[in-house]
Amino acid sequence: MRRVKPAAPHGNAAPVAIKILVAGGFGAGKTTLVGTVSEIRPLRTEERLSEAGRPVDDTGGVEAKRTTTVAMDFGRIDIRPGLAVYLFGTPGQDRFWFVWDELAQGALGAVVLADTRRLEDCFPSVDYFERRGIPFLVAVNCFEGARRYPADQVRSALDLGAHVPVVLCDARQRDSVKEVLVEVVELALTERQSVYS
Template sequence: MVSGLSRREVNGRLLPTAVKIVIAGGFGVGKTTMVGTVSETQPLRTEEILTDQGVGVDDVSGVERKTTTTVAMDFGRITMGEDYVLYLFGTPGQERFWFMWDEVALGALGAVVLADTRRLSDCFPSVDYFERRGTPFLVAVNCFEGSRRYDLEEIQMALNLGPNVPVMLCDARKLDSCKKVLIDLVLHAMKVRGVGDEEPVNA
């Protein structure tokens, strides 16, 4: 999906470019919510109810009221103007499902790493993963009610991110906020990969 980002012509009509985006982050950070908020189609979800079998395995500190978990992936789609169709793949957050990440991330233009300032260390595995793969990514801090607010520079330093990794605030429950994150990611990833053009990506 990544190479060139060129549009394909069928029967004299230019089709939007298909772009794969990964939504990653720790357990309970809002990945399923973001995909569901922004998807223009009914999102595919693979959620299961948390059971006693996860006790001692899944760290639910800070999200004790969470009752379900993604066991494979979330999937959604959103069209950006006439040029791009973004296919969104949400990764499972628990460590026991990390073996699936390679398949989910294959062919992705870039990734959104969702972060929760109450459990900031939970997004370290995602940051490390995309850095190792050389996948362009940005960090979107999901603003949960009651969570402490930090300057973006503080978050960037706490995560030991380079100056070329964007950090922004978002609300995974709000469509406009999610769209802004995705547009910024696409522009960032295109710049890093040296593909596409300089025209703005419209929602």
Template sequence: MVSTNYDAGTSENVIPTPVKIVVAGGFGAGKTTMVGSVSEISPLSTEELMTQASDGVDDITGVERKTTTTVALDFGRITISPHTVLYLFGTPGQDRFWYMWDELARGAIGTVVLVDTRRLDSSFAAIDFFERRKIPFIVAVNCFDGADQYDEEEIRRALVIAPHVPVLFFDARQRESSKLALIKLVRYAMSKLPKPAGMVSSAG
């Protein structure tokens, strides 16, 4: 049964609009954790144990204790209003799986790019990917325990983030924190949509 995250008085006859969201970022940034924490269904995960075969292939600097990795995608769903259901697609983070990103991003209204302050350089590729394709995105700094703390301006300067791109700090393990990040993305993506014809002011 779908979890209701909205007022109980809402009409049961409303058919919500499905909205595709991508959760991206570098290896070990918390994409699988975010999808799992916020999904109202049991999330589909394609995590596999890391083996010796990945030695020298995947850069685990800063995340040496990570033992699993996403090899295809993570998938989850969350209802954020009577009118909107988000379908979440988490990308694999390693360089060798980036060829899948184009397919996962197709049809998405926007992306949450997760940033790990222990490995800021791992975020450049994701930011560049969505900037080049003109897909709206927000930057969500995942606050790992014990990681160095930076303020918003420091993050913007380090990652060369444009002033209009929202930056927030959150905890991918917490459902409410992840949900608020998704809502912020939806609002930002909707603000980037072209205004329908006829909404232009006719004052004069």
């Protein structure tokens, strides 16, 4: 019996994989976002918050948080046939930022997840991606009970240029997260094409 090779997506085109980072402050919802949208069982490197970490872990505004990512979160989703997105969630606390450079290698774009209750926690992520020239957008995670602000006010508060998209999302809702990912993939591909054209 002759075995038939499955056709590659889009004719003979090889599948494309895109690496996207998910960054933001401690407790912004990065682990939730990756887990909500991943089509595979997400890899998580969470540990329980400890008494030893209490002096350095600012839980103001996220008092119910009991765990923290110590290395990364990882998930995968197919945006369309032949286009897979690999998601790498970064740790939010500054003592784990040494892994960011490793995670950022080969990344085409990033999502900075923002919590308006602790908006200042976004600044390190925004600075990181601006310095490295990695295209990013800011996704405001709309937590229950948190005051909602228009995208323009968030842009102004974070001092973002007009070229940086700001979108509202709910990290617990798959469709909402997919919209964020589609936008960041389009942003990354557009910027990449402009570099090579």
